């Protein structure tokens with residue numbers, strides 16, 4: 001397979017969006033659909049993998065110029081400087097498990113190291129193959145909380161509206177409390193959201 005990695009160009013946007021949607025379709029992010037590509041206020045590494053002029057993979061990393069301005073506080077005492085947030089990483093489902101994601105990450109790491117980035121941070125839900133992938137790349141899970149989707153009856157008796165006549169039907173909530181098993185039992189769509197950190201070698 002003769003694919004290559006290059007920098008994202010504005011003209012790539014329609015294909016970038018399609019690749020991302022398809023990559024997420026069979027994951028816990030299936031309904032996390034973007035209609036416009038995100039742009040970042042800090043310097044960013046935005047790469048695409050292309051095959052025959054088609055985008056088959058992508059990575060976006062926003063790189064801090066000031067430690068703590070984008071990423072969470074460090075958990076590791078050797079990487080307290082600037083960090084990079086992986087906002088997007090996705091490989092088209094027809095091209096998974098061929099090294100595309102690994103290659104995108106490696107190029108992003110090399111570019112980030114030139115800017116003295118010490119750590120990459122990523123947040124991902126509970127797809128077992130994705131978690132395995134992060135761990136195989138050397139990332140470590142350092143935090144987790146819940147993403148909870150409440151629908152119809154699940155909202156009633158739990159959340160309300162202060163505006164007469166306005167009733168919430170679908171609610172997205174984050175849970176960081178102590179009663180994780182109860183929340184997982186009570187609501188039908190609950191995801192773990194996991195923070196993964198990768199310490200970059202100097």
Ligand SMILES: CC(C)(COP(=O)(O)OP(=O)(O)OC[C@H]1O[C@@H](n2cnc3c(N)ncnc32)[C@H](O)[C@@H]1OP(=O)(O)O)[C@@H](O)C(=O)NCCC(=O)NCCS
Nearest residue numbers: 023027089090091096097098099100101102124130133136
């Ligand atoms: C997670 C994801 C980015 C990984 O990208 P990928 O290109 O499939 O990953 P790679 O090919 O680099 O590595 C995956 C596996 O393929 C294997 N592999 C790599 N090259 C291979 C080859 N030529 N032949 C067979 N297997 C190969 C790797 O060893 C690895 O195996 P493992 O999972 O058992 O450890 C991709 O699967 C994806 O987009 N998933 C859905 C979207 C998603 O969840 N994104 C993250 C949200 S935060």
